[in-house]
Amino acid sequence: MRQMAANMSETRDKIVAMADRLVRTQGFNAFSYKDIAAPLEIKNAAVHYHFPAKADLGIEVVEQEIEKFRSQTSRWKKLPEDEQVVKLTEVFRRHSQEGNICLMGSLAPDFRTLSPAMQAKVLEMANAIIDWLTQCLEQGRKQGRLHFKGTAHTRALIIISNLQASLLLSRVIGSSAIRDITEQLLADLRQK
Amino acid sequence: MRQMAANMSETRDKIVAMADRLVRTQGFNAFSYKDIAAPLEIKNAAVHYHFPAKADLGIEVVEQEIEKFRSQTSRWKKLPEDEQVVKLTEVFRRHSQEGNICLMGSLAPDFRTLSPAMQAKVLEMANAIIDWLTQCLEQGRKQGRLHFKGTAHTRALIIISNLQASLLLSRVIGSSAIRDITEQLLADLRQK
């Protein structure tokens, strides 16, 4: 996209990656520029150079997540729908193993404290995930590979809710929660 | 419990109520003593008198929630299990109408930033809810009033997850989410 030498964006990328990690592990309002600068062994002024305001950094984190989600799901396109759902659960399981929660689960509680621009980005992310899963479920049911009651949209909301909250719950009661939940979830979808 | 004139605890009660509201609407790390003091028209020093540290206040909020949950569920004891589950969903729906999210959904993302004592209280709360619902589902299935696959414990985790995250989601995408989710959830449980 932007014309830029490879090393020029190196620091920038590291900052975004660190911010992503911190949002998921501590929450957007609970980390500071220092938390980013210190581990990267730079000064907070350097972070401000790349992202003048904290909201700018938050927006970039969400934007990259949307981009990542779209590229992932696009790679699953040729798989049967039930396997695509499995892939989705694996994304969450991987987050769990790294001690992360998903961005939605992290940013939704703080939603009202976010800048309007960042709120818009979070909404965009939510819609991207919900729309994709709705279509996946709809198609999967048509093909006879997935079974569920009610509309695909509502079922998508339920499944997203489960995956999100299972990460939250497992942070409190231990990581066995996410395994149990996702397995039962997939079993439900496979059962006629 | 404690020996104390009625008016002596009035301010204290108001502080806890305000803190509860703020935890649910903004998150534990995003509100300050000023946010509590200003609407009550007292000074932040008065808040510190009742709760020396913010963690003390947080613990009290969670403790009162545990107490409230136990007294609510105890009042439902004589109802059929399927109606008890409906009662539970109504608690969440009421939260949604007031723009609140549940305490677990609010505190779980920030869990690692909480003091050990507060973490312990949050875990206690999680277990109280999960244990109650597990037993309710187990009993309901025995009575033939509730229908689900898998263990009651895993199903309890799934339902709690759904209710929690539906509040989070509805904050971002709008409040229709919670209605759709809970209705489908109850329909699932009623279907043989």
Add this chain to the structure above:
DNA sequence: GTCTATATTCCGATAGAC
């Protein structure tokens, strides 16, 4: 129990040198 006043620390953000 509540107040005024303040200590201390930290945060996001900016200015200007290099």
Add this chain to the structure above:
DNA sequence: GTCTATCGGAATATAGAC
């Protein structure tokens, strides 16, 4: 692009008068 230095503000918390 990164640094040093610092501003302005806000947060938690405490001391001491009333």
